[in-house]
Each structure stands twice: as C-alpha cells, then as structure tokens.
Amino acid sequence: MYSKSCVSVRHLVLALAVLVPSTGEALDIGPSAPLGSSVEESRSDRRDIGLSTTQKPVVPLAFPMSVNGTINNGGTIERVSGERRGPRIPEPMVFDLVRPLGGRRGEGETNVLGRIPLRRKARTVDDAPDPLGFVRRSPDTQGLEWAPEIEYDVWDGIGIEFELPMENARVEAYKGAGQVYFGTGLKDRFIHGSQVIVQYDQQPKLWTTTFLYLAGFRFNETWSVFGMFGPRTELGGRVTDRRTEWLSNVTLFADVTNRLVAGIETNVGQVIDGHASLLVMPQLHYEVSKRWMIQGGIGTRITKDLTLPEIGFRLIREF
DSSP states (O other): OHHHHHHHHHHHHHHHHHHSOOTTSOOOOSSOOOTTOOHHHHHHHHHTSOOOTTOOOOOOTTSOBOTTSSBOSSSOOTTGGGOSSSOOOOOOSSSOOSSOTTOOTTOEEEEEEEEEESSOOSSSSBSSOOSSSSSTTSOBOOOOEEEEEEEEEEETTEEEEEEOOEETTEEOEEEEEEEEEEEEETTTTEEEEEEEEEEEETTTTEEEEEEEEEEEEEOSSSEEEEEEEEEEEEESSSOSSOOEEEEEEEEEEEEOSSSEEEEEEEEEEEETTSOEEEEEEEEEEEEOSSSEEEEEEEEEEEOSSOEEEEEEEEEEEEO
C-alpha cells in the first residue's frame, strides 16, 4: 500500500511539472508584443503611454488614457511618447512645436515640412515678400518650399530645435528654437509653455526673433484646441524698414480614430502699422506606426497682394 501511494504522488508531481513552466522562465502578463518587435520594445511601448503626474497605471498602447484618467478606446495615440504631464493635444502642422509640451529627456524627432503653391503668379520673381516662403522678404522663385529639422528634449520639459528653411536646393535661412513647459491646470485639461525662435535669413541678411506663449486645452475625448501667440521682430541686417509682427496661431482638432486626427489651422501675422496675412489650412494627421506620422492638408494664404492656394505636408520620425 505504501508503494502504491509513492507511485501516485510521483505521477502527480510529474503532471504538475508538465503543466507549470519552470521557475527560471518569467511569465509575460498582459498583451503580447507586436509581430516583428522584441520584448524590450514591447516594454518600451508600455512606458510610452501619456499619463498625468498623478496617474500611474500601465495601460497597453492600444488603449490610450483619456483626460480623466479612464481607458479610452476612441482617443488619438498621436504623440504618445512626449506627453507625460497633461492632456494629449496634437501639434499644428505648419507652425509646429519644438517638442510636445511635457516631453521627457532624451526623446526627439526628425521631420520635414513642405509647402507647394497650387497657382503660379504672373512673374517668375516677385518683388513683394514671398507669401509662401519661410523667409518672408526673400524673392519668390515659385519653387518647393521645404524645411528639414531635428528636435530634441535636453531635459524633462525643455526642448531645442534646429531647422534649415529651403527653396528647391537653396538654403534660405538658419533657424534655432528653444521651448519650456510650464505645467497643467483645470484637472489636467489645460497645458502651457513658451517658445523662443531665432532665425538668420540669407537674403536679405537679417536676424528675426520670435517669442511665443503656448497653450492647449482638451474639451473632451474628441475635441481639443492649441494656440500660439507672440511677437516676431526683425533685428540688424541691411533692411532699413525693420518691422515687428504679431503672430496668432490657433488650431482646432478632432480625434477621428485611434490613429487619425483632423484639424483646421489658422495663422494670422499682423505687422505693426502695416499689412496682415492669413493662412487657413485644414489638415489630417495619421499615425502610421509607433514612430512614424504623416500630415497633409490643402489651404489658402491670403495677403495684401494675392490669394494663394497651397498644399502642405509634414513627415515625422520620432526616436
């Protein structure tokens, strides 16, 4: 009888050993890693979920947090890596941020902005300021206006940027910028900060400085708005009639799906005691993958001299 009991216990132990994994192998609790990615990348994805300073739960990337801290199946995942300290609000396409407000040290991105006129003007070169270009006083050769740039968070909430505004293959200016995150409010629905831009234009040889106040607000899981306001001033150089311009950029966003955001961007530049220009740019942002995003839109730029329809696009790669 004793022998039969030993055999039964032995069989039970062998059965449990088959059913239960070895203690040397860790159990992976939660969603499995996407195909083609490593376990480390999957863990990194989980760290890349935007949380406010008072919220600590870890949630799969497919279920981003809403503004009240609950799981939201329908909200956008745009800019997940940068948003740790407030509401998730997209960036304007044409006049973007240095980095998403509240980003972490070591995060960054490279991107390219392009703008293409849909209607040619009568003259090959216009003596008036270039209505489409990044350098407003430069001669307009009616080419492709584009600007590669790199952005990086040097500390938590502090980002820097370097950009090369170009027309076709010619560098028109050198641009650098810095940005600071101030904090959040209104139960983490509001976020704000500040940005400083310094640009040297090749033609004419002119320095331009811009000081902007940044503010965003999320109304609910679908609607949000972001605004940028401040002066742009010309300094030094060979231009005698230096001017100061007030900039106002307001963009209304709607989260259409987990990966698709629709927006309408408006940008007003009013020269003190001078003329004004207006850009209206409806746009779509699509999150291709964890690191890649494409943005595109068709809008109109209105100046004192003409109304110019244009296409805008931006390709973004985060790292």
